[in-house]
Amino acid sequence: MLNLITEFTLNSRREFIKQMITAGALVGLSQSPLLSYARKNLLKLTILHTNDTHSRIEPFPPNDSKNPGMGGFARRAAIIKKIRNEEPHVLLFDSGDIFQGTPYFNKYDGELEFKLMSRMGYNACTIGNHEFDNGLDKLAEVMKNAEFPFICSNYDFSNTPMKDKTIPYKIFEVENLKIGVMGLGVGLSGLVSPALYGNTVYKDPAETAAAIAYKLKKELNCDLIICLSHLGLKYENDQISDMKLAKQSKYIDVILGGHSHTLIEKPYRLRNSDDKEIIICQEGANGVRLGKLDFYFERKSKIKFAAYYTTKKN
Amino acid sequence: MHFKRLTHLFTVISALFLASCASVFLKTGSDASVVKIDSLAAPEDSLINALVLPYKLSLDSQMNEIIGYSERLIFKSNPEGLLNNLIADIVLNQTNKKNGELKNGIVAHIALLNNGGLRAPLPEGALTTRNIYEIMPFDNEIVILELKGEKVLEMFNFIAACKGLPLAGAVVGIKDDKAGKITINNVPLDLNKNYFITTSDYLANGGDKMSFFSNPVRKISINYLVRDAIIDYIKEQTALKKTIDAKLDNRIYFE
Numbered sequence: 001m002l003n004l005i006t007e008f009t010l011n012s013r014r015e016f017i018k019q020m021i022t023a024g025a026l027v028g029l030s031q032s033p034l035l036s037y038a039r040k041n042l043l044k045l046t047i048l049h050t051n052d053t054h055s056r057i058e059p060f061p062p063n064d065s066k067n068p069g070m071g072g073f074a075r076r077a078a079i080i081k082k083i084r085n086e087e088p089h090v091l092l093f094d095s096g097d098i099f100q101g102t103p104y105f106n107k108y109d110g111e112l113e114f115k116l117m118s119r120m121g122y123n124a125c126t127i128g129n130h131e132f133d134n135g136l137d138k139l140a141e142v143m144k145n146a147e148f149p150f151i152c153s154n155y156d157f158s159n160t161p162m163k164d165k166t167i168p169y170k171i172f173e174v175e176n177l178k179i180g181v182m183g184l185g186v187g188l189s190g191l192v193s194p195a196l197y198g199n200t201v202y203k204d205p206a207e208t209a210a211a212i213a214y215k216l217k218k219e220l221n222c223d224l225i226i227c228l229s230h231l232g233l234k235y236e237n238d239q240i241s242d243m244k245l246a247k248q249s250k251y252i253d254v255i256l257g258g259h260s261h262t263l264i265e266k267p268y269r270l271r272n273s274d275d276k277e278i279i280i281c282q283e284g285a286n287g288v289r290l291g292k293l294d295f296y297f298e299r300k301s302k303i304k305f306a307a308y309y310t311t312k313k314n
Numbered sequence: 315m316h317f318k319r320l321t322h323l324f325t326v327i328s329a330l331f332l333a334s335c336a337s338v339f340l341k342t343g344s345d346a347s348v349v350k351i352d353s354l355a356a357p358e359d360s361l362i363n364a365l366v367l368p369y370k371l372s373l374d375s376q377m378n379e380i381i382g383y384s385e386r387l388i389f390k391s392n393p394e395g396l397l398n399n400l401i402a403d404i405v406l407n408q409t410n411k412k413n414g415e416l417k418n419g420i421v422a423h424i425a426l427l428n429n430g431g432l433r434a435p436l437p438e439g440a441l442t443t444r445n446i447y448e449i450m451p452f453d454n455e456i457v458i459l460e461l462k463g464e465k466v467l468e469m470f471n472f473i474a475a476c477k478g479l480p481l482a483g484a485v486v487g488i489k490d491d492k493a494g495k496i497t498i499n500n501v502p503l504d505l506n507k508n509y510f511i512t513t514s515d516y517l518a519n520g521g522d523k524m525s526f527f528s529n530p531v532r533k534i535s536i537n538y539l540v541r542d543a544i545i546d547y548i549k550e551q552t553a554l555k556k557t558i559d560a561k562l563d564n565r566i567y568f569e
């Protein structure tokens with residue numbers, strides 16, 4: 001954890017004060033009035049997210065009973081563009097089930113969804129159960145239209161046509177801020193026809209998430225850990241859900257959820273197993289909402305540095 | 315004296331420094347908001363629309379055909395629902411019509427589907443092919459399963475535990491999350507008899523954890539998509555100058 005141990009021996013008062021200021025500049029300690037000048041500025045990171053957009057390329061018709069005139073990729077794209085112009089740092093994610101719901105998918109197999117999402121500048125997505133609907137051969141083929149990575153931590157596709165088409169996690173860097181992103185898929189048995197998922201191996205989401213979050217936090221030094229989840233918000237039975245995952249987890253900061261089509265107007269702010277805050281969001285379905293999360297960070301030091309001091313008493 | 319105090323202060327600062335070196339950034343707070351995607355939020359992005367256009371034109375020519383008229387908005391609910399009843403009735407009706415055409419000698423007694431498979435309501439007024447694709451986007455095929463009476467009882471218990479599923483050909487009461495009174499075509503369920511259940515291949519193959527469908531006595535494929543059955547039924551009704559309607563008839567009720 002401490003990458004570098006530097007030893008200082010201070011011989012004079014002048015040297016001592018100089019070192020103290022250096023230390024203050026590095027950490028931005030606000031406790032000391034002497035060093036308050038070194039307090040650093042805030043970094044704002046905006047996370048935009050969608051889930052379960054279900055091939056809803058065009059807005060709902062004006063006479064729709066639930067979402068009249070709402071949604072549509074063209075309008076979502078315009079809103080995203082506007083936010084990118086207003087905010088310093090924006091990342092855009094989708095939590096799966098991009099496919100299935102309108103004839104656009106039946107006729108074009110998801111090609112248009114991926115092309116448009118690439119144009120909108122999606123940074124990554126995870127894989128929902130409906131991404132399996134045409135089988136893995138076709139998914140692997142149509143993914144060629146996506147210019148963003150598919151992050152999936154708990155489906156092992158090694159013995160399927162999807163081999164090497166997904167990554168278990170990805171780290172995004174924004175001005176030295178490291179954002180680790182993982183993706184979790186829902187259990188396939190009983191949900192997706194075995195003929196469609198083929199030799200996909202489903203790994204336990206909670207265990208996988210714990211191992212990857214540890215790696216992202218402790219080995220790869222991420223400052224923020226995001227989980228793109230297609231597990232669903234909660235269940236009456238003991239099936240793993242975002243709620244359960246949140247309470248068990250240790251290092252995940254935010255779960256961007258999906259699958260249950262839940263519209264969470266105000267995100268859940270729960271306590272993880274270390275009693276630290278973990279946020280859960282989900283934006284209903286069919287692309288009628290875009291979630292926006294703004295994180296604020298205090299920049300403490302740009303240099304990974306640890307100092308150890310010995311002071312000689314005069 | 316002054317220097318000693320500073321030394322003391324310095325030791326304290328060193329300790330704080332060590333403790334805070336684990337992360338370069340400290341998360342200090344977060345705000346969340348939900349942006350409604352409607353005409354007030356933003357105009358449409360013209361570049362995206364330009365990309366969509368060729369796909370849209372090709373689709374519209376296939377999807378915008380008016381195939382019938384609906385008397386009302388037909389939507390899902392529990393334990394029974396207008397859409398649940400309509401689609402289950404259509405699947406049972408069209409299955410047996412197809413059986414007649416195929417002359418396979420099978421008559422399905424019951425149709426069972428799942429709530430999750432009905433993806434949109436049927437709107438009031440003109441119905442297009444697109445509307446049916448949105449209700450049933452999946453390319454699920456109709457299959458008929460011959461089940462023993464005890465498996466059929468399991469099925470009704472499952473329906474009860476789910477607080478209702480799209481069902482046709484039978485009436486069931488729900489009592490304490492279990493099936494109460496069961497009749498099939500007005501006759502009580504006979505555990506010593508086999509029944510023919512028409513459903514989707516998705517459910518027959520283990521979808522939605524309908525384990526009673528596994529290892530049936532027989533599995534009969536009729537090479538007919540659920541969606542095509544719905545489209546055919548609506549077109550047939552239109553040809554007969556009939557509109558589409560649905561009603562609740564207490565086929566699933568709480569005892």
